[in-house]
Each structure stands twice: as C-alpha cells, then as structure tokens.
Amino acid sequence: MNRMFRSLVAIVVGVVATFTIIALVEGVSSRIFPLPPGTDLNNPAALRDAVSRVPTGAVVLLVLGWMLGTFVGAWLAARISGWAPVTHGMIVGSLFVLAMIANLIMIPHPGWVWAVTLPLLPTLAYFGALLAVPRVKASDVPTVSEMA
Numbered sequence: 001m002n003r004m005f006r007s008l009v010a011i012v013v014g015v016v017a018t019f020t021i022i023a024l025v026e027g028v029s030s031r032i033f034p035l036p037p038g039t040d041l042n043n044p045a046a047l048r049d050a051v052s053r054v055p056t057g058a059v060v061l062l063v064l065g066w067m068l069g070t071f072v073g074a075w076l077a078a079r080i081s082g083w084a085p086v087t088h089g090m091i092v093g094s095l096f097v098l099a100m101i102a103n104l105i106m107i108p109h110p111g112w113v114w115a116v117t118l119p120l121l122p123t124l125a126y127f128g129a130l131l132a133v134p135r136v137k138a139s140d141v142p143t144v145s146e147m148a
Contacts, residue, residue, distance in 0.1 A: 093125020
C-alpha cells in the first residue's frame with residue numbers, strides 16, 4: 001500500500017475512532033445526566049444556558065470521554081500508519097484538540113475543563129501513539145561481537 005494513502009487511512013481511522021468513542025461517552029452521559037426538558041439544541045443561547053447548569057459529574061464524564069477518545073484515536077493512527085507512528089498519532093490528537101477548543105469557545109465550560117484538557121489531550125495523544133510503536137526484542141538486537 002502506498003505510504004501516503006496508508007497515512008491518510010491511518011489519520012481518517014484515528015479521527016473517526018476518536019469521535020466515535022466521544023459520541024458514545026456523550027450518549028451515556030446524556031442518559032445519566034439529561035439536559036433540562038425542552039432545551040432547544042438548535043438554539044445556541046439555550047444550549048449554553050443548559051450546559052452551564054449540568055452537574056460536575058456530567059462534565060467529568062465528558063472530559064474522560066475526550067481523554068479516552070484522543071488516546072485510542074492516536075494509538076490507532078500510529079498503529080495503522082506503518083511509519084512515523086508518533087507523527088500520525090499527534091496529527092489525530094492535534095485535530096481533536098482544535099475541535100475541542102472550538103467546542104469550548106462555542107459552548108462555555110467551567111475553567112477547570114480548559115486547565116485539564118489543554119495539557120492532557122496532547123499528552124495522551126503522544127503516549128497513545130508511543131504505545132503503538134513496535135518494540136524490538138532483545139534477541140533481535142545484535143551483540144557487540146556480531147557488529148564487529
């Protein structure tokens with residue numbers, strides 16, 4: 001498979017996985033912590049007002065979903081890419097961080113969400129990608145006498 005095509009597939013799969021995991025966690029969160037009845041999701045002002053009143057547990061669950069999605073999406077992209085795994089994982093992580101920032105700007109969240117997610121999401125993307133890097137077995141490493 002062509003490297004460029006494989007890179008594109010890796011990034012698309014990573015992004016889709018990230019958003020799928022986040023959507024699943026948000027779906028669970030909305031079942032546990034539903035928005036007030038009658039909230040118009042198409043009205044930005046009504047949505048901002050409803051979100052400002054959700055319990056802290058709902059926001060914690062949301063942030064955990066973002067963290068899990070970012071980690072898994074970066075891992076998948078790195079694993080599928082076949083080359084430069086950390087770069088591919090960080091691309092997925094960066095795309096989600098940009099989407100998350102846009103979300104936080106459009107729908108105000110508590111300040112601690114910014115403080116927690118901005119440093120943690122890129123870190124989780126990095127470690128997710130790093131975890132996908134193939135490990136070398138000790139038996140595959142040449143000894144000094146074999147190298148001479």
